[in-house]
Amino acid sequence: MQGKHLQGYAFLSPFLVLISIFYIAPAILTIVMSFSNLDGSFLWEFVGFENYGKIFKDPNTLLILRNTILYIFISMFIIVVLDLFIATLTTYFIKSDGWASFFKSIIMIPMITPSVVYSVLWIWYLDASDAGFINSVLRFFNKDFSSINWIAQYPFQVIILAQVVVSLAYGAIIFSSAIRSIPENQFKAAHVDGASEWEIVKTIIIPNIRPHIKFIIMWETLGLMTNYLNILLITNGGPLNRTEVWALSAYHKAFIDQQYGYGAAISVLLILVVFMIMLLWLFASRTRKESEE
Amino acid sequence: MKKTLVLLALSLLLLCSVYGAGAQETNQKGAEKQVVTLRISHNMDFTTIPEAVVDAAARVNARYEQEGKPITIAFEKDYQTIDWTEYQNNIVFAHKINDAPDIFAMSDPAGLIKAGLLLDLTDMVKANSSKFVENVFAAATENGRVYAFPPDLPVRVIYYNRNVLKTIGWSDAEIKALPKRIQSGEFSFEDFLSLCKEVVDKGGAKYGLTHRPGAGSDFLDILNVLGGQYYDEKGSLVFDQQGLTRFFKMTYDNANVTKITPPNLNQMGWTTINTMVGTGESFAYYGPIYSCSYVASAAKLTNEQFAAQEEFVLFPASKYSSKPFVVAAPQYIGISAKTKYPEICLDLFTELANGSSDLLARHAAKINSLSSVIAANSDPQMAANPIIKDVAYLADYAITVPSIYGISTYRSELFKQIVALELGQTTPEKAVADMKVQIQLNVKDVVFK
Numbered sequence: 001m002q003g004k005h006l007q008g009y010a011f012l013s014p015f016l017v018l019i020s021i022f023y024i025a026p027a028i029l030t031i032v033m034s035f036s037n038l039d040g041s042f043l044w045e046f047v048g049f050e051n052y053g054k055i056f057k058d059p060n061t062l063l064i065l066r067n068t069i070l071y072i073f074i075s076m077f078i079i080v081v082l083d084l085f086i087a088t089l090t091t092y093f094i095k096s097d098g099w100a101s102f103f104k105s106i107i108m109i110p111m112i113t114p115s116v117v118y119s120v121l122w123i124w125y126l127d128a129s130d131a132g133f134i135n136s137v138l139r140f141f142n143k144d145f146s147s148i149n150w151i152a153q154y155p156f157q158v159i160i161l162a163q164v165v166v167s168l169a170y171g172a173i174i175f176s177s178a179i180r181s182i183p184e185n186q187f188k189a190a191h192v193d194g195a196s197e198w199e200i201v202k203t204i205i206i207p208n209i210r211p212h213i214k215f216i217i218m219w220e221t222l223g224l225m226t227n228y229l230n231i232l233l234i235t236n237g238g239p240l241n242r243t244e245v246w247a248l249s250a251y252h253k254a255f256i257d258q259q260y261g262y263g264a265a266i267s268v269l270l271i272l273v274v275f276m277i278m279l280l281w282l283f284a285s286r287t288r289k290e291s292e293e
Numbered sequence: 294m295k296k297t298l299v300l301l302a303l304s305l306l307l308l309c310s311v312y313g314a315g316a317q318e319t320n321q322k323g324a325e326k327q328v329v330t331l332r333i334s335h336n337m338d339f340t341t342i343p344e345a346v347v348d349a350a351a352r353v354n355a356r357y358e359q360e361g362k363p364i365t366i367a368f369e370k371d372y373q374t375i376d377w378t379e380y381q382n383n384i385v386f387a388h389k390i391n392d393a394p395d396i397f398a399m400s401d402p403a404g405l406i407k408a409g410l411l412l413d414l415t416d417m418v419k420a421n422s423s424k425f426v427e428n429v430f431a432a433a434t435e436n437g438r439v440y441a442f443p444p445d446l447p448v449r450v451i452y453y454n455r456n457v458l459k460t461i462g463w464s465d466a467e468i469k470a471l472p473k474r475i476q477s478g479e480f481s482f483e484d485f486l487s488l489c490k491e492v493v494d495k496g497g498a499k500y501g502l503t504h505r506p507g508a509g510s511d512f513l514d515i516l517n518v519l520g521g522q523y524y525d526e527k528g529s530l531v532f533d534q535q536g537l538t539r540f541f542k543m544t545y546d547n548a549n550v551t552k553i554t555p556p557n558l559n560q561m562g563w564t565t566i567n568t569m570v571g572t573g574e575s576f577a578y579y580g581p582i583y584s585c586s587y588v589a590s591a592a593k594l595t596n597e598q599f600a601a602q603e604e605f606v607l608f609p610a611s612k613y614s615s616k617p618f619v620v621a622a623p624q625y626i627g628i629s630a631k632t633k634y635p636e637i638c639l640d641l642f643t644e645l646a647n648g649s650s651d652l653l654a655r656h657a658a659k660i661n662s663l664s665s666v667i668a669a670n671s672d673p674q675m676a677a678n679p680i681i682k683d684v685a686y687l688a689d690y691a692i693t694v695p696s697i698y699g700i701s702t703y704r705s706e707l708f709k710q711i712v713a714l715e716l717g718q719t720t721p722e723k724a725v726a727d728m729k730v731q732i733q734l735n736v737k738d739v740v741f742k
Contacts, residue, residue, distance in 0.1 A: 039404070040378070040381065040382070040385070040401065040404035041385070041404045041405070041407040041408035042382075042385045042386075042389070042408060043407070043408060054734055054735075057734060058730075058731075058734055059727075059730055060731075127560075128557035128560045128561070129557070129561065129565065149556070149557045149560060149716070151560055152557060152560055152716050152718075238709065238712055238713075239712050239713050239716055239718055240709060240710075240712070240713045240718065240719065240727075241709075255378060256378070256701075256705055257701060257702045257705060257735065258378065258404070258701060259702075259735065262735070
């Protein structure tokens with residue numbers, strides 16, 4: 001048995017080495033960098049906790065933190081609910097595999113579209129001018145309609161919508177597979193007992209796929225925390241800082257203002273939060289396993 | 294096995310001899326010539342800059358031949374079109390691994406000077422000082438030493454559509470006289486803003502005044518017009534509260550009160566704005582003259598057609614500034630401090646400032662810019678350019694800006710507030726206060742005024 005374990009570790013070791021080189025070492029370097037005032041000339045000069053002090057002194061920090069929390073929770077909630085809805089619809093209600101696959105393929109399009117193309121489409125849809133797609137459509141129905149500057153007036157709603165659309169496919173497919181693995185006799189028994197469809201969803205589908213829901217919640221939380229590409233390309237964090245989120249703020253400080261040390265300090269705090277969430281997840285999984293045993 | 298090894302050794306020997314022949318040529322007199330391969334790197338569209346260096350090398354080669362110098366200069370070219378910050382970072386990293394190009398373009402000389410990556414050009418510049426337009430080295434000078442070479446002298450100006458003035462009833466004589474009135478100080482910036490309003494009110498153009506849709510130095514020129522200071526004589530960043538308040542108030546009013554600027558301008562792309570300017574939908578625009586080739590192209594006009602409709606003028610004086618001006622903002626190229634051939638690289642720059650100034654004229658004419666070398670400005674290629682042939686006088690009003698520590702943060706914070714002001718989402722006073730906090734936090738050694 002021990003030999004089997006050793007073999008397992010031996011197979012894992014190349015990946016551990018790669019992870020150490022490409023993830024752990026850069027993370028350590030980022031931590032070191034966060035104590036320097038490294039700028040465009042790339043000269044290391046250590047400044048202690050100055051960058052961390054700056055984060056707490058910056059009046060925008062609270063706003064960025066609020067944006068990040070709202071962005072994560074609202075997006076995640078909508079994504080998980082819609083994922084469940086789509087998965088249930090395409091796996092439980094639509095019995096035809098062909099139609100279900102067709103529908104799932106459609107929702108995968110935003111996910112497989114390169115972010116730049118996807119963001120340009122959003123910008124074109126929501127263009128503030130009369131030539132903007134949505135403005136044109138609305139004017140077609142109402143000649144007196146005056147164009148709306150969608151991105152500037154509703155920036156937060158726009159980035160959430162864009163993120164939700166792009167994130168739908170992954171969770172929907174995971175939930176779909178999970179629903180498919182529920183033994184058919186559970187549904188049959190429920191039907192025999194006269195359960196309504198809503199009761200079946202509530203008492204059979206959701207309890208059976210609970211671990212998958214937890215996984216998607218964690219997956220989306222981590223993704224939303226660190227992924228800022230669509231926000232960068234659609235609103236660039238603006239107007240002012242209305243859509244600036246934590247990870248994007250690290251990018252702006254490091255790569256636009258060329259304050260690499262400051263950007264690194266912002267990233268380190270993000271790494272810490274991500275690390276804590278992963279620990280909590282591990283702890284919760286272990287507790288669940290113990291209680292099941 | 295032995296045979297294979299011998300064959301392999303012979304092949305290697307042959308390969309080495311072929312390579313050696315490539316690196317060394319034999320001239321007619323029989324002396325061995327060393328081929329010096331310089332690596333030249335450039336970023337973005339204006340490849341006429343590195344091509345001027347490459348073509349100057351051909352002339353230097355001919356001179357070396359005459360002088361009996363056994364050297365031939367060759368080039369390895371690396372032209373890119375990536376973000377400037379990324380490009381400049383790559384230059385820094387290339388230096389760190391001793392793989393830097395010998396000659397390269399740059400966006401921010403200050404950062405490279407601070408990192409000690411640029412060869413000191415002071416002696417070459419001093420020896421040729423009479424050849425250059427005054428002050429063209431300002432942004433590349435640190436503690437009196439010069440570190441980069443300006444291949445051109447683009448100026449940032451205001452440009453407006455003459456046809457629009459005709460549409461609102463101006464006579465030909467009035468239209469022709471306007472640049473002179475600005476030059477003399479009789480027609481102020483306040484008058485210009487009123488003219489933009491008049492144009493919109495009378496239906497001459499949809500918008501009166503537009504600008505770039507991203508952070509940049511163009512806004513600093515208007516701040517300057519309104520008496521706002523952003524650097525001092527030592528090159529330190531200055532936060533001028535009163536000047537900024539005036540600038541922000543003007544920005545807010547243009548978009549929300551007089552409505553001469555579209556409030557959603559910053560959500561539009563470059564092409565939309567260029568088309569607006571080129572077609573006369575926007576009466577006036579401020580920015581570098583070389584942008585006009587993009588404007589003309591967006592409006593599907595030739596340079597000649599665009600020159601026929603457009604006037605390029607000085608930034609007028611305002612009640613807060615003493616005289617009209619333009620801002621000269623040369624691009625820069627530099628020599629790596631780690632190059633193995635500093636003398637040869639310096640020879641190339643010297644050649645450009647002297648006998649090969651026509652190559653710089655070729656570049657300047659191509660991008661619709663003035664040249665940093667005096668002789669190039671009187672070159673026939675410049676006189677043939679429809680855009681710049683009539684604007685040489687602007688050089689007399691050119692001011693240059695030194696290298697300022699923290700200016701990129703200042704520009705980016707300024708633009709953030711401009712976007713919000715034009716959208717009506719903040720007030721001038723709040724914009725100043727918010728920007729002050731960010732500048733205090735992010736830039737060291739700022740002079741608050």
